Amino acid sequence: MIGPGDPDYEQARRVWNAIADRRPALIVRPSSVDDVIAAIRFAREQQLVVAVRGGGHSVAGFSTCDGGMVLDMSRMREVTVDPVRRTARAQGGAHLSQLDKAAQAHGLVCPVGVIGHTGVAGLTLGGGMGRLQRKHGLTVDNLLAVDLVTAEGEKIRASEEENPDLFWGLRGAGANFGVATSFEFRLHPLEGxxxxxxxxxxxxxxxxxxxxxxxxxxxxxxxxxxxxxxxxxxxxxxxxxxxxxxxxxxxxxxxxxxxxxxxxxxxxxxxxxxxxxxxxxxxxxxxxxxxxxxxxxxxxxxxxxxxxxxxxxxxxxxxxxxxxxxxxxxxxxxxxxxxxxxxxxxxxxxxxxxxxxxxxxxxxxxxxxxxxxxxxxxxxxxxxxxxxxxVVEADTNGAQIYGKAKYERLVRLKRQYDPDNFFRLNQNIKP
Ligand SMILES: Cc1cc2nc3c(=O)[nH]c(=O)nc-3n(C[C@H](O)[C@H](O)[C@H](O)COP(=O)(O)OP(=O)(O)OC[C@H]3O[C@@H](n4cnc5c(N)ncnc54)[C@H](O)[C@@H]3O)c2cc1C
The missing domain is CATH 3.40.462.20 (Vanillyl-alcohol Oxidase; Chain A, domain 3)
Structure with a gap:
């Protein structure tokens, strides 16, 4: 945990976009799923707003805040590859370059964005456009499962088989539903x-x-x-x-x-x-x-x-x-x-x-x-x-992002998984 009095604070509070110059009360760096759960429960007790940070690239500055808690996932960056099943598992703080390197070590690839220091989490939860999208789809098209910690501090897994409704919403509006502690992706062969x-x-x-x-x-x-x-x-x-x-x-x-x-x-x-x-x-x-x-x-x-x-x-x-x-x-x-x-x-x-x-x-x-x-x-x-x-503008509504019908479905999901709008530093689906 890093607070305003600590020597690392000035460095630790920075995010990618210098416009988002904010001063959180506390920066927490979990190194396990249990740490994430403890942090979420603590923030709820203290009624702190929580900014979840993957790679810190949110142009709107959603991964920082004034006075609340930043849950900085940068100590959870492990990526493992199963070359036989052609899948990768990336923790919620991993960068694209780590996923790229781990997959290419086996002649494989997951389609991701074009800058190595972007977070896998934020990119994937929103969609994930990149140089391989026309060949292999968006990053979300290659997402197999997400492990999440909910606003109640509970572990939950979403995939086509488990909680498929939540999985539907996570692929495009994902920052609204919990803290993603790991992602599982399908990989494709790619010569170097x-x-x-x-x-x-x-x-x-x-x-x-x-x-x-x-x-x-x-x-x-x-x-x-x-x-x-x-x-x-x-x-x-x-x-x-x-x-x-x-x-x-x-x-x-x-x-x-x-x-x-x-x-x-x-x-x-x-x-x-x-x-x-x-x-x-x-x-x-x-x-x-x-x-x-x-x-x-x-x-x-x-x-x-x-x-x-x-x-x-x-x-x-x-x-x-x-x-x-x-x-x-x-x-x-x-x-x-x-x-x-x-x-x-x-x-x-x-x-x-x-x-x-x-x-x-x-x-x-x-x-x-x-x-x-x-x-x-x-x-x-x-x-x-x-x-x-x-989307950077605070006044853009969900219907402009997703169209009316999908937005309504997302509101229903939000009511189910985060009725108090605990996760609100994102392009917010209001419950
Ligand atoms: C230099 C640059 C290059 C980019 N290139 C591309 C590109 O090629 N393709 C593309 O599609 N997009 C691109 N983007 C946009 C990028 O996908 C988004 O800014 C994305 O949100 C960044 O994710 P992050 O984890 O780095 O950001 P963060 O600022 O850490 O987070 C972004 C959002 O996701 C949430 N979030 C982060 N981690 C988690 C987590 N573990 N669990 C739950 N929620 C989480 C945050 O709360 C926040 O709302 C780029 C952005 C920048 C600044």
Whole structure:
């Protein structure tokens, strides 16, 4: 336990987003499920609000609080792999890089996000998008079971067989129902090397290249594709339209498939064969702790010309350190029914995030205002749902994230498992 008088307190209270600068009364670091239970029971007795922390990446700052208890899972990071059953078990404080390393030691992989120091817990409980989503699905699509400590301090397991209703809700609204002490995942074979990179074009070629992106996404449904509208530092601040991809086929096949972009006279081309484990941490430093960050997201049913044009226009005013990033859904993501779990947005063609990073607190207002206005200008193109892990605004309601019917089902679950709303530092389902 660490309190405000302790020498470690200033370090221990930090979370990834520097905007979330809060002062909890107590930081507890359990090292076992029994410790988690003791902490939950203590917090209930003392009527302390509890912020559960996995990797600390919540952009909204949900894994810290003023005056309450932070339940910091960082001492529970073990990952074990069963190579015969092709499963992994990760404790509730593990980072993605630990799961990646443990699985790749056996030539296996679980589809997770793109930054190694993100927490397995928060990412999975919200959905889990990443470079393998079109090939193997979202992280939640590969989740087999969760061990949880409830608001009453009881152990409970959720899977398709045990408490299937809770399992449905955990996969997309999971931070609402308890402390996940471990997760079990299905793994897939992956040779250690992938073909990955990005090509950048002048922004006035956006429409021409977007047409190829649409064709490519439709014909290569297991290749990760993302497009970016931003200004390139490497190109002296020039507005660009970039196409990123990760292909798990051999370098020959990947090179042939991606020729359509690479042979279109890009300004930059970073494609190369790289070790998957290196790819998974290649942006870790650039996305390190301590910056200020804002994001706002939405799902697009289609990547229309009008939408591309609108995004390109937004780059005229884009602040430094910001981008509009659109990741292709489809493939394995689209093959799961949208009703299968709480996660909503599978039928979308692309998920957009307006992402802004900066350092000076004096820039907070202008940066956040730009992000809000950018997504506001694209609202007309958006479909149902919002990716819960990208929801920062306190006034976003559950129906906007999950759609009305799913939200109502989640409210019923919340009433059953956490009627007092003990777990409320999350995109909250109010009981
Ligand atoms: C740099 C960066 C990169 C990202 N990249 C991706 C990406 O590639 N793909 C993607 O899908 N998302 C991505 N995200 C979003 C990310 O998935 C969410 O921010 C996620 O909530 C982070 O999980 P965490 O455990 O690190 O965060 P935390 O801040 O620790 O927690 C996030 C939420 O989950 C709850 N929680 C944490 N641990 C537990 C637990 N053990 N049991 C119950 N509840 C818990 C918290 O209470 C909080 O509400 C990224 C975010 C950042 C900042």
């Amino acid at each position: 090397t992938v073909f990955v990179g990005m090509v950048a074009f002048p922004i006035d070629r956006s429409l021409e290249i977007a047409l190829r992106v649409r064709e490519f996404v439709g014909t290569h449904d297991d290749v990760h594709v993302a497009v970016y509208f931003t200004r390139s530092e490497e190109l002296g601040g020039q507005p660009i339209f970039a196409v990123g991809a990760m292909h798990t086929g051999s370098a020959d096949i990947a090179g042939r498939d991606l020729r359509v972009f690479r042979e279109s006279s890009p300004l930059l081309d970073t494609f190369a064969s790289r070790r998957y484990l290196d790819v998974q941490v290649m942006n870790d430093e650039a996305s390190g702790w301590g910056k200020r960050f804002y994001t706002k997201a939405g799902f697009f049913p289609e990547l229309t010309d009008e939408l591309v044009d609108r995004c390109a226009g937004l780059v005229d005013t884009i602040p430094p350190g910001a981008e509009l990033s659109l990741w292709a859904h489809g493939g394995a993501v689209g093959r799961v029914s949208d009703d299968a779990m709480a996660y909503t947005g599978r039928t979308a063609a692309f998920n957009i995030g307006a992402e802004l990073a900066w350092e000076d607190p004096a820039d907070d207002e202008a940066r956040i205002a730009w992000g809000r206005a950018a997504i506001g200008a694209l609202k007309a193109f958006m479909g149902t749902g919002t990716y819960v892990n990208d």
